[in-house]
Amino acid sequence: MSDLYLKFVNTPVGKTAAQSLGLPSPVPLNRLKRVDQPFIEGDILIGCAPGGKTVATLGRILGGSPATLHHATGIETLHDSALVGNKASPLAVNQEISQKFSALVFDATGIKSPDELRALYDFFHPTIRKIAGNGRIVVVGQTPSSCRKAPHAAAQQALEGFVRAVGKEIGKKGSTANLIWMAPGAEDQLDSSVRFFLSARSAYVSGQCVRIGKGNSAPATNPVAPLTGKVALVTGASRGIGAAIAETLARDGATVIGLDIPAAMEELQKVTGAIKGKALACDITDASAPKLIADFSEQHFGGLDLVIHNAGITRDKTLGNMPEHFWDMTIAVNLSAEELIDEELSHRGLLRENGRIVCISSISGIAGNFGQTNYSTAKSGVIGYVESMAKQLKNGITINAIAPGFIETQMTAAMPMTIREAGRRMNSLSQGGQPVDVAEAIAWYCNPASNGVNGNVVRVCGQSLIGK
Numbered sequence: 001m002s003d004l005y006l007k008f009v010n011t012p013v014g015k016t017a018a019q020s021l022g023l024p025s026p027v028p029l030n031r032l033k034r035v036d037q038p039f040i041e042g043d044i045l046i047g048c049a050p051g052g053k054t055v056a057t058l059g060r061i062l063g064g065s066p067a068t069l070h071h072a073t074g075i076e077t078l079h080d081s082a083l084v085g086n087k088a089s090p091l092a093v094n095q096e097i098s099q100k101f102s103a104l105v106f107d108a109t110g111i112k113s114p115d116e117l118r119a120l121y122d123f124f125h126p127t128i129r130k131i132a133g134n135g136r137i138v139v140v141g142q143t144p145s146s147c148r149k150a151p152h153a154a155a156q157q158a159l160e161g162f163v164r165a166v167g168k169e170i171g172k173k174g175s176t177a178n179l180i181w182m183a184p185g186a187e188d189q190l191d192s193s194v195r196f197f198l199s200a201r202s203a204y205v206s207g208q209c210v211r212i213g214k215g216n217s218a219p220a221t222n223p224v225a226p227l228t229g230k231v232a233l234v235t236g237a238s239r240g241i242g243a244a245i246a247e248t249l250a251r252d253g254a255t256v257i258g259l260d261i262p263a264a265m266e267e268l269q270k271v272t273g274a275i276k277g278k279a280l281a282c283d284i285t286d287a288s289a290p291k292l293i294a295d296f297s298e299q300h301f302g303g304l305d306l307v308i309h310n311a312g313i314t315r316d317k318t319l320g321n322m323p324e325h326f327w328d329m330t331i332a333v334n335l336s337a338e339e340l341i342d343e344e345l346s347h348r349g350l351l352r353e354n355g356r357i358v359c360i361s362s363i364s365g366i367a368g369n370f371g372q373t374n375y376s377t378a379k380s381g382v383i384g385y386v387e388s389m390a391k392q393l394k395n396g397i398t399i400n401a402i403a404p405g406f407i408e409t410q411m412t413a414a415m416p417m418t419i420r421e422a423g424r425r426m427n428s429l430s431q432g433g434q435p436v437d438v439a440e441a442i443a444w445y446c447n448p449a450s451n452g453v454n455g456n457v458v459r460v461c462g463q464s465l466i467g468k
Helices: 004-008 012-021 055-061 076-085 116-125 148-171 191-196 240-250 260-273 287-302 322-347 363-367 371-391 419-424 437-447
Strands: 044-049 068-074 089-092 100-105 131-142 176-182 208-212 231-235 253-260 277-282 304-309 351-360 396-404 459-461
Touching: 004 012, 004 260, 004 419, 055 100, 055 191, 068 076, 068 287, 068 437, 076 116, 076 287, 100 116, 100 191, 116 148, 116 191, 131 148, 131 191, 148 176, 176 191, 191 437, 208 260, 208 459, 231 240, 231 287, 240 253, 240 260, 253 260, 253 287, 260 277, 277 287, 287 322, 304 322, 304 396, 304 437, 322 351, 322 371, 351 371, 351 437, 363 396, 363 459, 371 459, 396 437, 437 459
Parallel strands: 044 068, 044 100, 068 089, 100 131, 131 176, 176 208, 231 253, 231 304, 253 277, 304 351, 351 396, 396 459
Antiparallel strands: none
């Protein structure tokens, strides 16, 4: 369903009306327009706190873009910014700044005490008002749990509050802010995540904190089609978010098995036919479903590289009025089936080395939702499942989750208007997301270069005001 308010407030009359009434004025988001689009363009300013460990790596990553690089100078706490490399020219942030920046990137890994957080202020205070519309802020820190001393852990944890607050300040421009917490020695795992958070692919992802650990060396891939040669299973693929996931993974080179219930086969075959994939009719709650899926994958492809657990249902009632089959069905589809499918694939060795499992959680699983005790329970269980499995998986296999917020689908289009409008506006970007926003985040998880991204739950919600 089209967001008529978003269109209206971006007309001259609408802008004037919104300003006079104090209403939100969301900015249309720039999403990926073509697969060979550079991950970032324009002017980028890079800063680094004393002792930063990733600034040179960031310089190499950003040096692969057509962007014009600058590094901050003029303030003592930002002296190490020059270590970004010779592709970046110096820019004095203690003087008048004429540029508008498409991105501000800051290495905070060297911050070891609360006093040293001053470097954040010194870098962002003179520059944040220079962030362009649809701009990006990325801060790289060290995972707090890896810090041995309490002041060090406190300073690194403080980055989360900083980034979340910054995201809310710049959201009115359609801009985003995200934090990458890196394990010590995991600099070589930053590439795919830095590229994702700086790119148009992350248009609806803001205020998020991602943990990057050490992983296997990433193989060389085609940047336009990094999933070439991979086989992906996408459940619930006949429409909406599932269809967008299937299409996006196919765009990136994967061969897709789309799965949905038999009643949805006509829609499913249209989706898979358009991307030269295969359709599989299956009710994932059937006792025979895990074996059926495993047999199909083995027979046609000899196994799987990517498993995307997208299938889900809602059966809303307040707890006191909820029939037991509403509870049982919601838990079975949204949680139990995922575990059983993964168990069968793992037992038969059908998930290949360096494979990816991606589960769909929800903001309801983080914050709870009225009339959705069953759904919130299941989606919260997904988070626990991902966090536990991330510690158990071997052979370079990773597991992560996406927690969508308000996404423009047939389901949200059927909501009462007042609830739908509240869902759209209650985030820093003041608008709903698109199915492709979820799909792009999943494609980032699935990228062969994302080996160090494991056990994360990233919200694709425009930094919703609901939940953490």
